[in-house]
Amino acid sequence: MTEAILYSFRRCPYAMRARMALHVSGLAYEHREVVLRDKPPEMLEVSPKGTVPVFVDAEAGVLEESLDIMRWALRHRDPENWLKRQDDELLAANDGPFKHHLDRYKYSTRYDGVDPEEHGAKAVEHLRVLEERLTMAPYLCGEIRGFTDIAVFPFVRQFVNADKAWFAAQQLEGVTAWLKSLTGSDLFTVVMAKHEQWKAG
Structure with a gap:
């Protein structure tokens, strides 16, 4: 089981850009697809504001802003120098x-x-x-x-x-x-x- 978790919604533009940075960085994470009208309590427990994306990682903690997720992932590995x-x-x-x-x-x-x-x-x-x-x-x-x-x-x-x-x-x-x-x-x-x-x- 991977340690990191991403709560995401496929069509959300904020989630899209977070997923792209995570993917290009090569970091492993568990993708948890959220239905916005039926948000999982596990996500709301770590991020009560209830918006996606939410990234949870032992090192990063809880990241609730997509740009923060992008920068955190790319600081670890940035093969295209984004x-x-x-x-x-x-x-x-x-x-x-x-x-x-x-x-x-x-x-x-x-x-x-x-x-x-x-x-x-x-x-x-x-x-x-x-x-x-x-x-x-x-x-x-x-x-x-x-x-x-x-x-x-x-x-x-x-x-x-x-x-x-x-x-x-x-x-x-x-x-x-x-x-x-x-x-x-x-x-x-x-x-x-x-x-x-x-x-x-």
Whole structure:
């Protein structure tokens, strides 16, 4: 039995980026797939806030933030040198304003008095910053994928999938090619494998 445990949900972008970092690092762990409407008490015991991912390890303790999980795994082994390609400004913009607009664009019925078109347009403004960066190199921090790419693209994927035809009309060719490269990678295919809901015993 492996010592480390990851509580995850397949479609959660936070969990996706944690799984990719763990996989590329080669660290062994037990994958426990969570159904969000039926969260296991074992997860809630170690992380009462009830969100995924949650990583539990004797050395790391309990890590409840996906970026912390990524950095912890990559500090142990980072074969592609992802940690050398971090852009704190892009990461903050993705997890802050872009995620704010993404939620209100894709899940507008969950919020009172929001205009999904307005939030979609605001999200595209953020993507145009990525587009400008991607005119200079195929990835956000250079010629090969790095930490920032892996941390950001699951959210961009979620935004694009909400309305692919509308997104195509925005003419973000660089973002489209970058996203296709990352979602078409062997790494993404591996971490998106389906798992049955985990239950103790």
